[in-house]
Amino acid sequence: MSEDRTLIAERPTEGEDIPPSHARILDAAERVFARDGFSGAGMKAIALEAGVAQGLLHYHFAGKDGLYAAVIARRSGLINAARMTALARVNLAAPDALEQVFAAFAGPPLGPEGGGVDYARIFATLVVGDARDRDLVAEHYDPVARAFIAAIQEAEPRADQALAAWAYSFALGALIGIVARDQRPERLAGQAERETSEAVLVKLVAFSAGGLRAMLPPP
Amino acid sequence: MSEDRTLIAERPTEGEDIPPSHARILDAAERVFARDGFSGAGMKAIALEAGVAQGLLHYHFAGKDGLYAAVIARRSGLINAARMTALARVNLAAPDALEQVFAAFAGPPLGPEGGGVDYARIFATLVVGDARDRDLVAEHYDPVARAFIAAIQEAEPRADQALAAWAYSFALGALIGIVARDQRPERLAGQAERETSEAVLVKLVAFSAGGLRAMLPPP
DNA sequence: TCGAATTGACTGATCGATCAATCAGTGTAG
DNA sequence: CTACACTGATTGATCGATCAGTCAATTCGA
Numbered sequence: 001m002s003e004d005r006t007l008i009a010e011r012p013t014e015g016e017d018i019p020p021s022h023a024r025i026l027d028a029a030e031r032v033f034a035r036d037g038f039s040g041a042g043m044k045a046i047a048l049e050a051g052v053a054q055g056l057l058h059y060h061f062a063g064k065d066g067l068y069a070a071v072i073a074r075r076s077g078l079i080n081a082a083r084m085t086a087l088a089r090v091n092l093a094a095p096d097a098l099e100q101v102f103a104a105f106a107g108p109p110l111g112p113e114g115g116g117v118d119y120a121r122i123f124a125t126l127v128v129g130d131a132r133d134r135d136l137v138a139e140h141y142d143p144v145a146r147a148f149i150a151a152i153q154e155a156e157p158r159a160d161q162a163l164a165a166w167a168y169s170f171a172l173g174a175l176i177g178i179v180a181r182d183q184r185p186e187r188l189a190g191q192a193e194r195e196t197s198e199a200v201l202v203k204l205v206a207f208s209a210g211g212l213r214a215m216l217p218p219p
Numbered sequence: 220m221s222e223d224r225t226l227i228a229e230r231p232t233e234g235e236d237i238p239p240s241h242a243r244i245l246d247a248a249e250r251v252f253a254r255d256g257f258s259g260a261g262m263k264a265i266a267l268e269a270g271v272a273q274g275l276l277h278y279h280f281a282g283k284d285g286l287y288a289a290v291i292a293r294r295s296g297l298i299n300a301a302r303m304t305a306l307a308r309v310n311l312a313a314p315d316a317l318e319q320v321f322a323a324f325a326g327p328p329l330g331p332e333g334g335g336v337d338y339a340r341i342f343a344t345l346v347v348g349d350a351r352d353r354d355l356v357a358e359h360y361d362p363v364a365r366a367f368i369a370a371i372q373e374a375e376p377r378a379d380q381a382l383a384a385w386a387y388s389f390a391l392g393a394l395i396g397i398v399a400r401d402q403r404p405e406r407l408a409g410q411a412e413r414e415t416s417e418a419v420l421v422k423l424v425a426f427s428a429g430g431l432r433a434m435l436p437p438p
Numbered sequence: 439t440c441g442a443a444t445t446g447a448c449t450g451a452t453c454g455a456t457c458a459a460t461c462a463g464t465g466t467a468g
Numbered sequence: 469c470t471a472c473a474c475t476g477a478t479t480g481a482t483c484g485a486t487c488a489g490t491c492a493a494t495t496c497g498a
Contacts, residue, residue, distance in 0.1 A: 039259030165408035177392025189384035210433020
């Protein structure tokens with residue numbers, strides 16, 4: 001694989017100076033969209049949460065759809081950048097290359113740039129949503145997804161593209177589930193305290209890599 | 220494990236004769252809730268889809284929340300019954316007992332009683348939702364989840380409850396993702412045609428069982 | 439250097455549309 | 469006569485969107 005791995009560096013930070021209300025609106029929108037869903041979230045509620053007038057949301061983002069897309073664009077940019085950085089550090093020839101790839105994939109959403117439970121809920125509804133949602137996923141997530149599928153094939157040459165893509169999809173579902181679902185795994189496990197992100201990441205990485213190896217055709 | 224496995228048989232079919240509009244409203248509501256989300260779905264749109272007056276929805280289900288809960292209750296009852304039936308047929312002493320358990324878990328949502336893409340989308344938003352959604356999940360899905368976690372431990376005695384619960388959560392996330400997401404796995408895999416449910420089930424079962432075994436502590 | 443004109447950020451009020459919910463009334467079967 | 473299934477119209481509330489207007493900062497012409 002010789003394809004350029006740096007093609008994703010879309011605007012890590014905007015060049016022009018943007019007013020501080022811009023980011024505060026995005027923060028508020030992320031919280032309200034996560035709590036109430038796209039349709040349930042009101043522009044009035046978002047404006048109240050951000051401490052600005054409702055009209056300002058339309059002035060900056062040209063409507064509710066634009067605001068929603070901006071929330072996705074900002075967070076996916078942060079996650080994509082962190083994922084590609086982590087992927088570039090993976091030693092694809094190591095015995096645990098597969099584990100390293102899945103760790104690079106699952107780490108950022110669990111980290112500080114991932115947006116936590118709020119964005120995971122937004123992403124969970126996004127990834128199962130309608131045509132508009134599907135376009136947003138294809139635009140903001142498909143390129144990095146293909147890079148990781150290619151990396152999986154390099155780390156485990158016995159896996160063809162289809163097998164790698166299916167394992168990627170399974171791992172993504174498992175990841176979304178545990179980030180977005182508030183302590184149901186702990187409840188079912190009979191654990192009183194919440195697991196740390198690091199402990200969850202270790203479990204998820206082992207599960208994903210082992211799952212993929214179990215899908216391989218017999219030798 | 221000697222606990223009663225039949226405690227879940229809540230109303231496979233209602234005893235009293237219910238008017239045919241009752242089921243038609245539920246069918247319509249399932250489609251519209253899946254398409255537009257809870258807040259985005261309008262009672263007017265559901266009534267139109269069902270071919271009845273809007274007031275009838277309130278007459279039968281006492282409001283939007285009641286209708287939503289009824290959709291969940293009906294579908295989860297069908298899925299739970301199918302899952303427990305399949306689980307009862309598993310030979311927990313077989314070498315592939317773990318695979319059989321995961322097949323019993325993942326088969327019903329992929330089958331005719333699972334509600335297809337529509338209900339999978341509803342469930343995906345339900346499982347990441349707010350407090351009301353969490354109560355619905357705990358009421359309708361936690362008992363069967365615990366039965367499957369117990370079965371996993373029987374099939375693989377090296378797994379304690381926590382490990383089984385985490386593997387269950389991972390497998391559930393992977394399952395939701397592939398049922399609710401319309402052909403993104405195929406798109407990423409470069410496959411032109413949609414995989415059959417049986418082929419997807421085989422992949423998911425291998426992935427889940429292999430993932431769990433990879434999480435086991437070294438001997 | 440100074441005043442006028444322009445621009446961009448932002449507010450508060452208001453619009454028609456749509457929302458879930460209510461209710462009086464109709465028809466029908468037992 | 470009663471109980472149940474159902475309709476159609478209407479309610480107040482809330483929705484996203486629009487718009488005129490304020491205000492401060494910047495630019496520009498003389």
